[in-house]
Amino acid sequence: MAMLSLRKDAAFDLLRLALNKPRFDQKPTDRIRAQILSGIIANEREPSAIAERAWLSALYGTHPYSRPNEGTKAGLASISPADLSVFHRAAFARDGLHIAVVGDIDANALGEKLDQLFGELPQMQALAPVTDVVPKLGQQVEVNYDLPQTSLQLAYPGVTRDAPDFYAVVLMNDILGGSAFTSRLWDQVREKRGLAYGVGSALEDKEHSQALLVTTATRSDRAPETLSVIRDVVKQMAEHGPTATELAAAKRYLIGAFAINELNSSASIAATLVGLQSSNLGIDYIQRRAGLIDQVTLDQVKAAAKKLLSSEPAIMVVGPPLGAKG
Secondary structure: OOOOHHHHHHHHHHHHHHHHOOOOOHHHHHHHHHHHHHHHHHHOOOHHHHHHHHHHHHHHOOOHHHOOOOOOHHHHHHOOHHHHHHHHHHHOOHHHOOOOOOOOOOHHHHHHHHHHHHOOOOOOOOOOOOOOOOOOOOOEEEEEOOOOEEEEEEEEEOOOOOOOOHHHHHHHHHHHHHOOOOOHHHHHHHHOOOOEEEEEEEEEEOOOOEEEEEEEEEEHHHHHHHHHHHHHHHHHHHHHOOOHHHHHHHHHHHHHOHHHHHOOOHHHHHHHHHHHHHOOOOOOHHHHHHHHHHOOOHHHHHHHHHHHHOOOOEEEEEEOOOOOOO
16 A cells, blocks of 8 residues: 555555455445456456466366466355455454555554554454465476467476575576576577577465476477477586576675665565565564575585476476477
8 A cells, every 4th residue: 555645644544444344335346246257258268368277277286276366257156245244354364464664654653553453453364274285297288279379387396485495496596597688598598599589487485385487488380399498408407507607696686686676666665574574584684685695505506406307397388289280
């Protein structure tokens, strides 16, 4: 939430009402339901949306992570305003709350406002427990459409935020495909072969599941070649790891870019502070972060690469069958 300093009292009052006494009237509920339903219906014919559903189902099976974020037509039709009120009471509680405030307000005044905003909420959430789940790797999911461009996605094991080798994995991922323009995947897939406009890798850290994802899109007639190049780059990283020069460059970038990427506006500072809380990183994390990255050794990064990238990935192909002739 963002507001002008001169309007903060009125803004806080409106937020207090929304948090503590929300209204779920029938007409607005029906209007939002219709908006979501229209999106679901449109996505029934959208290849990328169909592929995403197939991908999540293949990776997570019957786990809640396989469910579409927007719900289903049948599920939406059954939701009443009373259901929304029940969920609000179960979810909006102080034990699930993380707060960050940035801007023109002093600590004493803020403390009073926060008590007014959140003091009436229940102490504990009453949500159904969700189990951890390991994505099912070692499979290929093909969503076949006669398209001029094929999308490719590969999933490898990930790492939890509190794992001892977390920073080794972060550095390895940056060298593999995390940094645009300088990563190995960028160099081999785009620069040397011109197979794709963009290619990269990223660590996905859900609360109950983790993965390392590689994504790109390429001309359909060159999709088999692109997939082969990606797998070879990953194999080389798994077997040999990065070089000392690559590691030093990754450390410089991840340390130097933090303030630019994460602290460049009031909104980004607030988001970063909430992230520190939700990940239990401690109030002094920003001061400690550079040291945590800099202390990682080359052998640790090589071990992380071997551990995660030696697995057979899950692969999704969206486009013509890989064996089809153009």
